[in-house]
Amino acid sequence: MANRTALMPELSRIEIVDREVPPIDRRQALVRIESVGVCGSDATYFTVGYIGDWVVRGPIVLGHEVAGTVVAVGNDVARVRVGDRVAIEPGTPCRDCADCMSGNYHLCTDLVFLATPPHDGALTQFMALDERNLHLMPDGMSFDEAAMLEPLSVGIWACRRADLRPGDRVLVSGAGPVGILAAQVARAFGASAVRLTDLSPYRLELAASLGFEVEAAGEGGDAPEFDVLLECSGAPTALADGLWRLRNGGRAAMVGMPKQATELPLSRLNVRELSVALVNRYAHTWPTAMALVASGRVDAASIVTHRFALEQTADALLLAKREPRSMKAVVHPQM
Numbered sequence: 001m002a003n004r005t006a007l008m009p010e011l012s013r014i015e016i017v018d019r020e021v022p023p024i025d026r027r028q029a030l031v032r033i034e035s036v037g038v039c040g041s042d043a044t045y046f047t048v049g050y051i052g053d054w055v056v057r058g059p060i061v062l063g064h065e066v067a068g069t070v071v072a073v074g075n076d077v078a079r080v081r082v083g084d085r086v087a088i089e090p091g092t093p094c095r096d097c098a099d100c101m102s103g104n105y106h107l108c109t110d111l112v113f114l115a116t117p118p119h120d121g122a123l124t125q126f127m128a129l130d131e132r133n134l135h136l137m138p139d140g141m142s143f144d145e146a147a148m149l150e151p152l153s154v155g156i157w158a159c160r161r162a163d164l165r166p167g168d169r170v171l172v173s174g175a176g177p178v179g180i181l182a183a184q185v186a187r188a189f190g191a192s193a194v195r196l197t198d199l200s201p202y203r204l205e206l207a208a209s210l211g212f213e214v215e216a217a218g219e220g221g222d223a224p225e226f227d228v229l230l231e232c233s234g235a236p237t238a239l240a241d242g243l244w245r246l247r248n249g250g251r252a253a254m255v256g257m258p259k260q261a262t263e264l265p266l267s268r269l270n271v272r273e274l275s276v277a278l279v280n281r282y283a284h285t286w287p288t289a290m291a292l293v294a295s296g297r298v299d300a301a302s303i304v305t306h307r308f309a310l311e312q313t314a315d316a317l318l319l320a321k322r323e324p325r326s327m328k329a330v331v332h333p334q335m
Ligand SMILES: [Zn+2]
Pocket: 039, 040, 041, 064, 065, 150, 151
């Protein structure tokens, strides 16, 4: 059996190679990969080679938004069976340290995360994965939707970190894939109004078509009219600008990470007693993500605008750069 894999042997180059189908140990399943979403992080590793302290130092396989079909299971696997369709949680923690034992497994120092150097990701045809990383998909959910549970998890975690409550008025800065999904989560969690801001008219159009209030970034004034800010743009001044628009006791979650240090006008903001939570991935979000999509309260397919075969992986990784009227590329490794 061949295992075609999109390898990045060096910066900005993808080579399709044949790899061995990986062996599985007792608690692993062999998964045939069906859909892999391209994340901004994949595109950055491809074109720049690093994100913060994570540096690509050798050949790597990208991709961490994944769904597929179980084709073989190890002897001790009890949660999935051959033929099951599964969404894949990309982080594998040690499960033994203090962080793991307290439930913060996403903060585990030994976390192995797909497509985060030096670990390979999912732009391949077959992977061996611990059964605890696999979440059963309901009938009727597509593989593309199931792959979107990963960025959707970021949106869920952002809402949880911001302690979003029913009735809140929510401002989401950045109408990219995570912003659009976070906005949908906020609405599903009971927000009374959700407004998205972005510089791109195309993105605002998509947000408006999903029923959200929209606003061109920088043109919203600074009246304090929101309870929650979900910062999903990574733009240098987005957090400070958004915080300025929160009411007394407002809560913010910061998902986007600006590349340079940012200044916050803390002395002017402290009178409103605002809280800012940082977001580093997520924990315990897949069941909620699955339910939100299965029930139709989140339209995960709405952000998938372009689809590619494995051979077109480089095009998929460059899509956001080349095509301003795009949102999310998904690669189908079996094509
Ligand atoms: Zn991602």
